[in-house]
Amino acid sequence: MKARTLFLTVYLLIACCGSRLVAQTAVFDTLFQHANNDRNAGAYDRAITEYQECLNMAGRLRDSLRIGNSLIGIGISNDLGGRFEEALQYYFKALQVYERIGNKKKMGGTLKNIGNTYRVMKNYPKASGFLQQALELQYAARDSASIAKVLNDIALIYMDQDSSRKALGYFDKIIHTYDRYISEEVRAYVLNNLALIQTDLKQYPQALSAYQSSLALMTKVNDQYGIALVLGNLGDLYYHMHDFQRALDYHLRNLALVRHIHSNELLKDTYDNLSKTYQGLGNYAKAYEYSQDLLRLKDTIYQEQSARSLAEMEARYQNEKKQKEILLLQQNNNLVRIQLLNQRLIKYALMAGIAVILLVAAFLYREYRNKQQRNKELGYINDKLEEANNTKTKLISIISHDLRSPVSSLFSFLELKRQNPALLEKEDQERLDKELTVAADHLLEAMEDLLVWSKSQMDHFSLSTETIQVDQLLDDIALLHRPFADDRQVTLKKENSAGILFDADPNFVRVILRNLVSNAIKFTPAGGTITLSGLHENSKILLRVKDTGPGLTKADIANIFEWNSIRSDSSGLGLRLAREFAEKLGGSISVVSAPGEGAEFTVALPSRGSP
Numbered sequence: 001m002k003a004r005t006l007f008l009t010v011y012l013l014i015a016c017c018g019s020r021l022v023a024q025t026a027v028f029d030t031l032f033q034h035a036n037n038d039r040n041a042g043a044y045d046r047a048i049t050e051y052q053e054c055l056n057m058a059g060r061l062r063d064s065l066r067i068g069n070s071l072i073g074i075g076i077s078n079d080l081g082g083r084f085e086e087a088l089q090y091y092f093k094a095l096q097v098y099e100r101i102g103n104k105k106k107m108g109g110t111l112k113n114i115g116n117t118y119r120v121m122k123n124y125p126k127a128s129g130f131l132q133q134a135l136e137l138q139y140a141a142r143d144s145a146s147i148a149k150v151l152n153d154i155a156l157i158y159m160d161q162d163s164s165r166k167a168l169g170y171f172d173k174i175i176h177t178y179d180r181y182i183s184e185e186v187r188a189y190v191l192n193n194l195a196l197i198q199t200d201l202k203q204y205p206q207a208l209s210a211y212q213s214s215l216a217l218m219t220k221v222n223d224q225y226g227i228a229l230v231l232g233n234l235g236d237l238y239y240h241m242h243d244f245q246r247a248l249d250y251h252l253r254n255l256a257l258v259r260h261i262h263s264n265e266l267l268k269d270t271y272d273n274l275s276k277t278y279q280g281l282g283n284y285a286k287a288y289e290y291s292q293d294l295l296r297l298k299d300t301i302y303q304e305q306s307a308r309s310l311a312e313m314e315a316r317y318q319n320e321k322k323q324k325e326i327l328l329l330q331q332n333n334n335l336v337r338i339q340l341l342n343q344r345l346i347k348y349a350l351m352a353g354i355a356v357i358l359l360v361a362a363f364l365y366r367e368y369r370n371k372q373q374r375n376k377e378l379g380y381i382n383d384k385l386e387e388a389n390n391t392k393t394k395l396i397s398i399i400s401h402d403l404r405s406p407v408s409s410l411f412s413f414l415e416l417k418r419q420n421p422a423l424l425e426k427e428d429q430e431r432l433d434k435e436l437t438v439a440a441d442h443l444l445e446a447m448e449d450l451l452v453w454s455k456s457q458m459d460h461f462s463l464s465t466e467t468i469q470v471d472q473l474l475d476d477i478a479l480l481h482r483p484f485a486d487d488r489q490v491t492l493k494k495e496n497s498a499g500i501l502f503d504a505d506p507n508f509v510r511v512i513l514r515n516l517v518s519n520a521i522k523f524t525p526a527g528g529t530i531t532l533s534g535l536h537e538n539s540k541i542l543l544r545v546k547d548t549g550p551g552l553t554k555a556d557i558a559n560i561f562e563w564n565s566i567r568s569d570s571s572g573l574g575l576r577l578a579r580e581f582a583e584k585l586g587g588s589i590s591v592v593s594a595p596g597e598g599a600e601f602t603v604a605l606p607s608r609g610s611p
Contacts, residue, residue, distance in 0.1 A: 021061070028057050028066060035073055042224035042261025044081040048074055068097035068106060075113065080225050082264035082301070084121050088114065108137035108146055116153045120265070124157055131157070144181035148174045152190050159197060168197045185226070188217035192230050199237050207237055228257040228266055235273055244280040251277055268297050328385065335378060342371060463505040463584065470500040470534035470541065477513045478532060481521060489526035492517075497534035502541045502607050508581040509605070512589075513543060515574030516601050520547040524598075540587075541607045546600040552593040560591065578603075 035050035051073035058066035075090035091114045098106040115130030131154050138146040155170030171194040179187065195210035211234050218226035235250030251274050258266045271294035278287035346364065353360030414436070474494045485492040513532075520530045528548040535542050552560065561579040582589045586606050593599035 024057065024061060025063075025066075028054055028061070028063075031057070032066075032069065032073070039073065039077050039080070040221075040223055040225075042080075042228075042257075042263070044077045044262060047077045051077065064097055064101045065103065065106075068094045068101075068103070068110075071097065072106075072110060072113070079113070079117055079120075081262060084117050087117055091117065104137050105141060105143065105146070108134045108141070108143070108150075111137065112146075112150050112153060115150075116156075119153065119157055119160065122160070124161060127157055128154070144178050145183065145186070148178035148182045148190070149186055151178075152186070152193060156193060159193065159200075164197050164200045168194075168201070171197060184217050185221045185223060188214045188221065188223065188226055188230075191217070192226070192233060195237070196233060199233075199240060202240075204237065204241055208234075211237060224257065224261050225263060225266070228254055228261060228263065231257065232266065232270055232273060235277065239273065239277055239280065242280070244277055247277045248274075248281065264297065264301055268294060268301070271297060331385075342367075463508070465503050466506050467501055467503055468506055468509060470497040470502070470543070473506075473509065473513070474532045474534060474543075477510070477517055480514065481517050484518070485521050485530065488521055488524070490521055490524045491529040492521070493529065493531055495531060495533040500534055500536050500541065502536075502605060504585050504605055508585055509543075509603075512578045512581050512603055513545065515578045516545040516603070519574055520545055520549065520599070520601075523547070524549040528598075536607055539607050541605045543603040543605070544600060546598065548598040551595045551597045552591065552599055553595055557591055557593060561589070 031050055032054050035047045035054060038044075038050060039047035051070050054073070055067060055070035058070055071090045071094035075087045075094065078084075078090065079087035091110055095107060095110045095114070098104075098110060111130050111134035115127045115134060118124075118127035118130065131150055135147065135150045135154070138150055151170050151174050155167040155174075158164075158170065159167040171190060174182070174190050175194065182190070191210045191214035195207040195214065198204075198207035198210060211230055215227065215230045215234070218230055231250050231254035235247045235254060238244075238247035238250065251270060254266075255270050255274065258270050271290045275287045275290040275294060278284070278290065346367065349360055349364065474497060478492055478494050482492055517530065517532070524530055524547045530548075531544075531546045533544045533546070561575055579589050582603055582605070587604050589601060589603050591599055591601050
């Protein structure tokens with residue numbers, strides 16, 4: 001009886017554990033499918049979070065296949081989001097798992113992903129090597145569908161290297177030999193790639209047909225990334241056909257979708273295509289706007305290149321500073337030589353003028369007066385030169401420090417991530433990424449202030465006046481600074497200013513408001529509020545930035561816009577620039593504040609063109 005009871009107890013425990021294991025695997029499969037759906041819909045960050053949860057669950061289950069699949073999901077999501085180095089890290093981790101369990105089918109698919117990522121990064125030798133390894137495994141397994149996928153990626157390598165005929169041969173082979181084996185998703189990408197080659201070969205009708213078929217398949221399988229890719233390519237096709245208006249329609253649809261799925265690589269191509277298309281339409285202002293968007297995006301993607309450029313810029317500024325110092329020394333030496341020459345002339349005149357003492361005395365008196373006047377003028381010039389030199393020396397020193405510090409931080413963080421990526425925990429990665437972002441923000445802010453100020457100092461600089469809508473201007477400023485304000489947990493709001501117009505240089509006005517709002521966010525504590533407003537009053541346009549920060553003392557207010565208030569911590573320079581630019585626009589800046597009561601900065605500008 002006791003033996004039977006023990007047997008029943010053990011049986012119930014095993015059954016309970018088995019049911020629990022089945023439930024956990026079912027939860028994993030559901031979550032994994034949800035992550036796949038989010039990835040296909042372009043929600044890459046959310047998909048990564050869900051794949052990470054799958055990875056943790058698979059680890060608890062000690063299920064190697066599911067661990068590998070979760071790593072692949074994270075890698076693909078990073079890949080589609082344009083984070084290629086992170087994608088490669090997860091691909092290689094997944095490859096190790098699949099090699100350990102001997103799953104050759106998964107190994108072949110992972111090798112294909114690695115090769116394709118290297119192709120996008122333009123490392124064609126590595127891309128070709130990994131794709132050939134994948135192809136060997138697929139041929140050995142006689143997996144026709146996977147063979148077609150790898151052949152597609154190899155064709156893309158030839159296409160990237162301008163070997164259009166070779167690429168076309170691969171695509172034709174896929175379509176005619178392996179078409180019945182490939183899925184609709186793969187067929188959609190093959191048709192897209194085939195159309196790219198036909199466009200390059202100026203076979204425009206065939207390319208249009210292939211693109212339309214590809215777009216229909218992408219839409220059917222709800223591949224948001226693929227839809228965006230084909231829309232951009234269709235726009236480029238119509239651009240080559242000189243149908244610029246239809247090209248613009250496709251590029252604008254592409255832009256909306258690319259921004260939704262947050263793909264920097266596609267967004268870079270979209271900005272470039274929009275700039276070219278607007279040039280074709282003769283809208284050079286829009287073309288310039290998108291070219292600037294492209295430049296800003298490239299700065300974000302290629303931070304290391306930007307850091308090197310900034311280091312070179314700093315070196316040039318240091319060299320210019322030394323050259324100015326040498327020039328000033330030469331000027332001082334010339335002045336000294338002139339003074340010594342005058343003294344010798346006076347001495348010789350006195351020795352030779354005994355006979356004509358009165359004439360010499362009159363001459364000396366006149367020379368004395370002239371010398372006094374010259375010395376007075378030279379003294380005034382020297383004072384101005386010294387003041388300008390001290391001011392610019394201080395400014396260059398501050399900017400040099402502001403540039404050097406974030407550049408040094410960027411190099412240190414990037415070197416740490418490059419040399420020891422595997423040693424960094426997720427928390428350390430996130431902390432380094434946040435510090436990199438802060439350093440880059442400081443770097444860009446210092447650059448922009450320096451470049452705008454330098455432009456305003458040019459001899460032939462002139463204002464470019466346009467009609468400005470105050471409500472739209474404040475919307476743009478709020479939109480630009482809202483991420484920074486959200487990060488500081490500060491509320492940024494705008495009061496209605498509809499219908500107010502005035503004429504001014506929009507770039508100067510934006511610099512003024514950007515510096516005022518940025519300064520307000522820096523000094524407003526978490527939970528505070530910053531309010532933007534504009535009104536027309538007494539023939540003036542008043543633009544106001546009000547915060548709930550700690551406020552300013554009377555001494556601070558008296559000194560806040562002066563050069564001697566600038567410190568080497570990105571503080572003060574923006575306010576000095578704001579006042580200079582307001583004065584160039586014929587206006588002024590005032591501030592009302594008291595300790596503990598926040599501060600309100602008011603920019604008063606002429607209301608030419610306002611109602």
